[in-house]
Each structure stands twice: as structure tokens, then as C-alpha cells.
Amino acid sequence: MAESICRALRDGALEGEHAPALSIKDSIVSPFGSDVFHHFLVQLSSSILSGKSQSRGIVLVAYSRSPSFYVELLRGKGLDVHSSVNWIRILDCFSDPLGWKIRLTGPGSREDSDVAILYNDVKDSGRLLMSIVKLGKGLMQDTKGCFSVAFDSLSEMVRHASAQPVAHMISSLRSNGEISSAFWMLHTDVVEEKVASIFDYLSSMVALVEPLIPSSQGPRLTLDNLAGTDENMRKARFLARLKRRNGRVRLLQEELRLDCSGLTFASLGDNVPITGGGLVPKVQFNLQLSEKEQVDRANVVLPFEHQGNGKPIEIYDGRQSLTDRKLEVALIREEMTQTSELTTGEILYIRDSDDEMPDSDEDPDDDLDI
Amino acid sequence: MAAAAAPTLTRPRVSSFSRSTQLSGLSIPLPPGIRTGPNSTAFVSSGIPTLDAILGGGYCLGSLVMVMEDPDAPHHMLLLRSFMSQGIVHDQPLLYASPAEEPRRFLGTLPSPACSTADKSPRRDREEDKGLRIAWQYKKYFDETHQSISSRKDNEIEYSSDFDLRKPLQRQFISGRKIECISILKNSDLAAFHDRCGVFLNQHARKEGSILGACRISIQSFCAPQCEYFNQEWQVLSFLRSLRSMVKSSNSVAVLTFSPSLLPPSSLKRWQHLADILISVRAIPDDDKDMAKLLTGYQDMVGLLNIHKIARPNVQVPFILDATMFSMKLQKRKYLIMECLNQAPVDGSGGSSYAASGTGSCSSASKTGPLDF
Numbered sequence: 001m002a003e004s005i006c007r008a009l010r011d012g013a014l015e016g017e018h019a020p021a022l023s024i025k026d027s028i029v030s031p032f033g034s035d036v037f038h039h040f041l042v043q044l045s046s047s048i049l050s051g052k053s054q055s056r057g058i059v060l061v062a063y064s065r066s067p068s069f070y071v072e073l074l075r076g077k078g079l080d081v082h083s084s085v086n087w088i089r090i091l092d093c094f095s096d097p098l099g100w101k102i103r104l105t106g107p108g109s110r111e112d113s114d115v116a117i118l119y120n121d122v123k124d125s126g127r128l129l130m131s132i133v134k135l136g137k138g139l140m141q142d143t144k145g146c147f148s149v150a151f152d153s154l155s156e157m158v159r160h161a162s163a164q165p166v167a168h169m170i171s172s173l174r175s176n177g178e179i180s181s182a183f184w185m186l187h188t189d190v191v192e193e194k195v196a197s198i199f200d201y202l203s204s205m206v207a208l209v210e211p212l213i214p215s216s217q218g219p220r221l222t223l224d225n226l227a228g229t230d231e232n233m234r235k236a237r238f239l240a241r242l243k244r245r246n247g248r249v250r251l252l253q254e255e256l257r258l259d260c261s262g263l264t265f266a267s268l269g270d271n272v273p274i275t276g277g278g279l280v281p282k283v284q285f286n287l288q289l290s291e292k293e294q295v296d297r298a299n300v301v302l303p304f305e306h307q308g309n310g311k312p313i314e315i316y317d318g319r320q321s322l323t324d325r326k327l328e329v330a331l332i333r334e335e336m337t338q339t340s341e342l343t344t345g346e347i348l349y350i351r352d353s354d355d356e357m358p359d360s361d362e363d364p365d366d367d368l369d370i
Numbered sequence: 371m372a373a374a375a376a377p378t379l380t381r382p383r384v385s386s387f388s389r390s391t392q393l394s395g396l397s398i399p400l401p402p403g404i405r406t407g408p409n410s411t412a413f414v415s416s417g418i419p420t421l422d423a424i425l426g427g428g429y430c431l432g433s434l435v436m437v438m439e440d441p442d443a444p445h446h447m448l449l450l451r452s453f454m455s456q457g458i459v460h461d462q463p464l465l466y467a468s469p470a471e472e473p474r475r476f477l478g479t480l481p482s483p484a485c486s487t488a489d490k491s492p493r494r495d496r497e498e499d500k501g502l503r504i505a506w507q508y509k510k511y512f513d514e515t516h517q518s519i520s521s522r523k524d525n526e527i528e529y530s531s532d533f534d535l536r537k538p539l540q541r542q543f544i545s546g547r548k549i550e551c552i553s554i555l556k557n558s559d560l561a562a563f564h565d566r567c568g569v570f571l572n573q574h575a576r577k578e579g580s581i582l583g584a585c586r587i588s589i590q591s592f593c594a595p596q597c598e599y600f601n602q603e604w605q606v607l608s609f610l611r612s613l614r615s616m617v618k619s620s621n622s623v624a625v626l627t628f629s630p631s632l633l634p635p636s637s638l639k640r641w642q643h644l645a646d647i648l649i650s651v652r653a654i655p656d657d658d659k660d661m662a663k664l665l666t667g668y669q670d671m672v673g674l675l676n677i678h679k680i681a682r683p684n685v686q687v688p689f690i691l692d693a694t695m696f697s698m699k700l701q702k703r704k705y706l707i708m709e710c711l712n713q714a715p716v717d718g719s720g721g722s723s724y725a726a727s728g729t730g731s732c733s734s735a736s737k738t739g740p741l742d743f
Contacts, residue, residue: 250655
């Protein structure tokens with residue numbers, strides 16, 4: 001499933017369409033957002049180097065880590081940053097985002113490496129946009145190619161420049177014909193909910209990292225949730241929402257595992273259904289009977305002759321049931337015989353005796369006078 | 371109709387009652403694309419015949435239609451495209467505003483009306499066959515009305531066309547028509563846009579001459595985050611209020627789409643109350659086996675459409691729909707139709723009433739509650 005996201009980033013944009021954009025979100029309870037970001041960065045970089053992707057280069061805007069970290073990360077995965085082919089540029093917004101160091105030490109004190117370029121005006125998102133596009137064009141070396149853009153921490157960006165200019169920048173990047181794909185990472189608990197929903201709106205794929213075992217009591221570590229917290233530090237649930245071209249949404253989930261070798265994705269053993277069923281109103285036709293209803297149904301005395309259970313025929317006619325009457329009569333008779341030898345009058349009731357048996361010759365309709 | 375009128379005039383009056391002879395039509399000829407309904411309401415088509423049927427005739431002239439988008443799917447674009455194409459086909463002036471840099475490019479994606487004769491005649495034959503089977507002795511009456519409908523259709527342009535979403539609108543339709551495209555991306559406030567809307571409506575309402583000059587305004591993704599006026603909540607609200615009054619006074623229709631997840635909840639409520647017709651579209655999950663079991667025709671479904679509010683301007687009795695949730699389907703992969711949901715009965719959750727569960731499970735973004743005025 002993470003494979004399908006990698007594939008979407010690799011395949012890039014179709015002619016006339018906005019570039020696909022991936023938004024990776026995490027929170028403090030499962031802080032794997034950066035690891036997921038690095039994973040996708042490495043995957044896309046290897047596709048670029050092997051020539052399998054639409055984009056021929058990547059511009060990484062580094063806010064939360066220094067460029068040297070990324071160089072080391074990529075080198076560790078076997079991807080050489082300083083290779084003969086120019087394929088990556090890192091815009092360094094980490095070392096001196098607001099330009100204070102340059103003001104103190106003076107311009108020209110810091111040299112850019114060929115890969116990492118210093119940027120020190122993070123409050124101006126328009127200028128940032130122009131720098132990104134310029135770096136990308138430099139990577140393409142004026143040939144007709146596309147490049148990808150990655151932002152390692154959009155929550156940092158939004159801290160410096162507010163949400164609307166950043167949104168404007170991202171939508172301009174997406175509609176720029178030279179950009180093949182874009183992805184970014186966002187911590188949901190340090191930004192407002194509205195900001196998170198703005199970037200959900202602007203992205204075509206939303207990936208959310210959630211704890212596998214929901215923590216019950218929060219920060220209090222008891223024996224019960226200690227094991228759970230331990231699990232949550234190594235594993236997480238990875239939920240993705242992919243907006244497809246036909247207008248439908250593909251919902252996927254996987255288990256994320258972090259160990260010394262890196263990040264791996266595995267399918268979730270328990271097939272927890274991803275809610276799509278909440279969209280349609282539930283209809284109240286209940287065709288199955290509950291237990292109580294079944295028992296009640298068995299207890300209903302039907303107004304038919306044969307109850308089908310071998311018992312003698314009992315018809316409830318508003319008076320006491322016949323067996324009870326017979327028992328009563330028998331009891332009374334016993335009492336009476338005990339008390340006196342006289343047999344007093346009995347009421348002999350024969351069921352349906354008050355109904356006249358119609359003669360076969362008679363036509364009951366003869367009585368009618370029409 | 372004149373022949374019917376003549377005998378009543380020459381015949382001597384026997385009673386004080388006389389038959390009204392104004393059944394044929396109004397004294398003012400209607401421009402094409404406008405239909406009158408009961409209580410002297412006038413409608414224009416939304417471009418989707420099934421949606422017109424659901425709404426009781428179409429979009430009422432003078433109404434502000436708001437479509438709540440789902441950020442996961444572009445279904446609101448289908449509604450906008452049909453609305454705009456219908457206006458172009460009927461030669462109604464159109465104003466289109468969007469947060470894109472070049473909104474004119476969107477006109478290239480508008481669908482073209484389906485070829486009328488090829489698709490319509492087999493349908494008509496089928497209807498006649500149905501008449502044969504069901505009520506043969508009434509066939510003579512059925513045929514008469516049918517003939518009158520068919521003859522009328524040949525003379526007039528159809529009120530509501532079926533749009534083929536796969537075929538783009540031909541250039542001759544777009545060039546030479548009164549279409550204005552505005553980009554609202556770089557507007558720091560909405561005053562300029564508001565003035566342009568006012569100018570557009572005044573210009574075209576006067577040109578038409580008659581009162582019933584219907585203009586169409588379509589605004590896509592109003593209050594998108596990339597627009598500069600995004601944070602100005604109150605300005606946006608006052609713009610909407612004045613748009614509503616402009617549209618009402620000029621007897622036009624405005625369709626506006628927005629994403630409810632981007633607005634603060636109090637603003638969202640205010641926007642929803644300003645709408646005359648409130649519709650929301652929702653995406654459906656792909657390859658969802660539960661949904662496929664639940665709904666028939668899941669394969670053809672594109673999304674869900676929910677109608678929250680319908681306005682009836684001249685009436686005090688509210689218009690109550692049979693159902694408020696419909697599925698948007700692509701028939702033959704070309705035509706967009708709205709269909710009632712055909713659901714298999716499921717184990718309903720015991721206790722909660724249908725209305726409560728219905729509104730509860732409706733789009734969580736809307737949270738409108740009962741908004742039937």
C-alpha cells in the first residue's frame with residue numbers, strides 16, 4: 001500500500017493535471033512522520049536515479065534537519081548525492097531561517113555546497129517559491145523535464161509564514177507544469193485543525209500515522225498501558241486516503257514497524273474495516289429476529305385447532321381455559337363428594353355446541369332478503 | 371388556441387362564469403431555457419435532467435445555490451460544468467470565477483449536449499410501447515399528448531439537455547457568447563469582484579429587455595486557501611449577502627461551490643443560512659465491498675449527492691422531498707444522472723429513529739441539522 005503511494009509519486013502528473021501531492025501527518029503519540037517522510041524520499045530518489053520516474057530531480061526544502069543529515073541518510077541507502085548526474089538540491093532553511101547569523105557575521109561568511117543552498121528569508125513564501133522553481137530549473141539544465149519538491153516540515157513553515165501564503169505556494173507548485181510531484185510532512189498537534197484541513201484539501205493523497213494500540217490514560221504510565229506504549233514506540237498504524245481520478249477515494253491501511261534496519265510496512269493482521277459505511281443512512285428493516293423475539297414467537301398461542309405440539313386442543317375464547325375449568329370442576333366435585341353425597345347440578349359445556357350445524361339442504365343465504 | 375377562444379366570445383353568455391382563455395401562454399414570450407412553474411416561479415435548468423426533476427423544475431430564478439464540496443473528490447465540478455454548459459447552449463449570459471490563474475481554460479472542459487435525435491428516438495418508441503402494454507384503451511389519448519409534446523420539442527430548444535461528459539463543447543458555442551471569466555486568486559478583498567458581478571448583471575439584465583433575462587453566475591471553490599482573501603471571514607460573508615440580493619433583484623441564478631472543512635463552524639452555519647438551495651456532494655470509497663453489497667449499481671456510482679435545502683420563494687408551504695440522498699451515476703459512462711439510493715435492507719440499529727440516524731450519518735462536514743425552511 002505504501003507501494004501504491006510511491007508509484008503515484010513516481011508516475012507524476014498527467015498533461016493538464018495538477019501534480020500529485022502527498023501529505024504525511026503524525027502526532028506526538030506516534031511520532032513516525034519524519035521516518036515515513038525519509039522512506040518516501042529514499043524511494044523517490046532511487047526511482048529518479050534509476051530513471052523509472054517522471055521527475056528527473058528533486059528539490060528538498062529542509063526545515064527541521066540540516067542538509068548534511070539528508071546527505072548522510074541518502075548515502076546510507078546507497079544513493080550518492082554528489083554523483084555526476086545532478087539530481088538533488090537541498091534548500092537549507094534549517095541553518096539560518098531568519099537571516100540572523102548572516103546579519104551577525106556578515107555576508108559571504110558561509111559558502112554553499114553544490115547541493116545545499118542556504119535560504120534565509122522563510123517569512124517570504126513568494127520568494128521561497130521562486131527559489132524552489134529556480135533550483136529545479138537549474139537541475140533540469142534548461143531541458144524539458146520535471147522535478148519533484150519535498151518539504152520536510154510544513155508545520156515549521158506555517159510557523160514562519162502563515163497558512164494562506166503557504167497554501168498559495170503549494171497550489172502554485174502543483175499547477176506548475178514543471179513539477180511532477182510534491183510531498184510534505186506535517187505534525188497535526190502543533191498546528192490548528194483548520195491548517196491541517198487546508199493541506200488535506202490541497203493534497204491528492206493523505207497519509208496519517210496513528211498509534212496501533214490506542215493509549216487509554218494518556219501520559220500516566222501504569223502497568224496496563226506500559227506494554228501498549230512500548231508497542232506504540234515501535235509500531236504504528238498507517239492510514240492512507242488516495243483521491244483517485246474517477247472521483248472515488250481509496251482507503252488503505254497498513255502496519256508500520258520501525259527497527260534498526262529502518263521502516264517496514266506490513267499488512268494489518270486484523271482486518272479492521274475502514275469506515276465507509278457511515279455515508280449511507282441505515283435502513284430500519286430488521287429481517288432477523290432477536291433471541292427474545294424468537295422465544296416470544298414460540299410462546300404465542302395461535303388461534304388454530306392444532307398447535308402442532310401434540311397438546312390437546314385449547315382455544316382461548318375469553319373465558320378460562322378448558323383444562324383449568326376441568327381441573328376446577330374436578331376439584332369442586334371432589335370437595336363436593338367429600339362434603340356431601342349429593343351431586344349438584346353440573347354445567348356441562350361442550351365446545352361449539354351453541355353453533356348450529358348447518359344442514360346440507362339449507363342454504364344460509366336464503367335468509368337474506370335482497 | 372385562438373380557435374378555442376373564438377367560440378366563447380361569440381356564444382351568448384348564459385351564466386356569470388366564463389372560461390378563462392389564458393391557458394395557452396403568458397403575454398410575455400419566454401426566452402428559451404426558462405420554464406415557469408406553479409405560483410409564478412420561473413426555473414432554469416441545472417443541466418442535469420434528473421436533478422431538475424428532484425428539485426421540482428430546476429434552479430429557481432433569483433436563487434443562490436451553494437454546493438458543499440468534498441475535499442476528496444471533484445464532483446462539484448460536474449455540477450458546475452453542467453450548469454455552465456446549459457447556460458451556453460441556451461445563450462444565457464455567463465460569469466465564471468475561480469481561483470485558477472487562467473479561468474478561461476476551464477471552458478475547454480465543458481461538456482457538449484448529446485446528439486438529440488440518435489438517443490432520443492429509441493427512448494420515445496420504448497415509451498410508446500410501454501403505453502401499449504399497460505393501458506391499451508387509453509392509447510388514443512396517450513398518443514395525442516405525445517404528438518403534441520414531440521411537435522413542441524421540434525420547434526423549441528429543449529429546456530434541459532443531456533450532456534455528454536466525454537465530448538467537449540464545440541468552439542462555436544463558446545466564441546460569440548456572453549461569457550466572462552474572472553480569476554479571484556489575487557483579490558486581496560472582494561470589492562473588485564463584487565463590482566464586476568454587479569456590472570455583469572446590470573448589463574445583461576438591461577440588454578434582454580424583458581424582465582426574465584436570466585444570467586448565470588458560477589463561482590468555483592469560493593474561499594479556497596490559496597486565495598488572498600481567505601482569512602477575511604466577515605468580508606466574505608458580506609459579499610455573499612450582497613451577491614444574494616443582486617441575484618434576486620436581477621432574476622438570475624448563482625451557483626457557488628465551497629469546501630466546508632476550510633471554514634470555521636460559525637461561518638459555515640452563516641453561509642448555509644444564506645443559501646437558497648443547499649446541496650452537498652460526497653465521495654465514495656473505492657472497492658468497498660460493504661458498500662457494493664449495500665447499494666445496487668455501486669460500480670456506476672461516482673459519488674453521493676445530498677440536498678439539504680430547497681427554497682420555494684412564493685409559497686409558504688415547504689417543499690418536502692421524498693428522499694434527500696441521491697447517488698450520482700454515469701450512465702453509459704457519458705451522462706450524469708442522479709438516482710435514488712437503492713439499498714438492501716440491513717440490520718438497523720435498534721432504538722434510533724431514521725431521521726436521527728440519517729442526519730447523523732450524513733456528511734460530517736455539513737452538520738446542518740434540519741434546515742428545511
